[in-house]
Amino acid sequence: MRASDVISIGDLAARTGVAVSAIRFYEAKGLLHPYRNAGGQRRFLRSDIRRLSFILIAQQLGLSIEAIGIELAKLPDGRTPNAADWKRISKAMRVLLDARIAQLARTRDRLDDCIGCGCLSLASCALYNPEDRAAARGAGPRYVLGDEAPGEPVCRSGG
Incomplete structure (x- = not known):
């Protein structure tokens, strides 16, 4: 060298x-x-x-x-x-x-209306993520990470 x-x-x-x-x-x-x-x-x-x-x-x-x-x-x-x-x-x-x-x-x-479990609105969470279904997929913002299940709506409530 x-x-x-x-x-x-x-x-x-x-x-x-x-x-x-x-x-x-x-x-x-x-x-x-x-x-x-x-x-x-x-x-x-x-x-x-x-x-x-x-x-x-x-x-x-x-x-x-x-x-x-x-x-x-x-x-x-x-x-x-x-x-x-x-x-x-x-x-x-x-x-x-x-x-x-x-x-x-x-x-x-999804930034304007969906983070974490799937939305910013606790009222909408009851509709789109009842009983925190997203938690079964693991920690973190599951919907943003791409864990959306087929046929499962994602909140578009706008908070």
């Missing part, structure tokens, strides 16, 4: 605009894998600039650290990922993004 193939944590921070403390956090979470030089200092491959950029983009898209780690684990260690490597990641990311887009669209479409 040539000296020009590696950069210090400070150089990585300067190049990406990410604080050194955040880089150490991503390392602790297993998203980045620097090695230590003879003096014990962290050294990163130049390809870690792309990995860190991917982390930032994925976080902006709402992916968890765990989900980002799963995707990054598909990349090779010790070499710069090539176009085929990134294409594999991109394919998996499309599935995640499509699901996120669908969830955001449902939320947008």
Whole structure:
């Protein structure tokens, strides 16, 4: 490995605009894998600039650290990922993004009148979610998450 193939944590921070403390956090979470030089200092491959950029983009898209780690684990260690490597990641990311887009669209479409169990109106809850049927599907805003059962009306009461 040539000296020009590696950069210090400070150089990585300067190049990406990410604080050194955040880089150490991503390392602790297993998203980045620097090695230590003879003096014990962290050294990163130049390809870690792309990995860190991917982390930032994925976080902006709402992916968890765990989900980002799963995707990054598909990349090779010790070499710069090539176009085929990134294409594999991109394919998996499309599935995640499509699901996120669908969830955001449902939320947008129901935001004015349906959240949580299915509506903002306690009077309408008695009609559209009697005895809190949505709770049987799990925690959270079940209708917004897409758990609407066929034939089950969703409140459009407007509160």
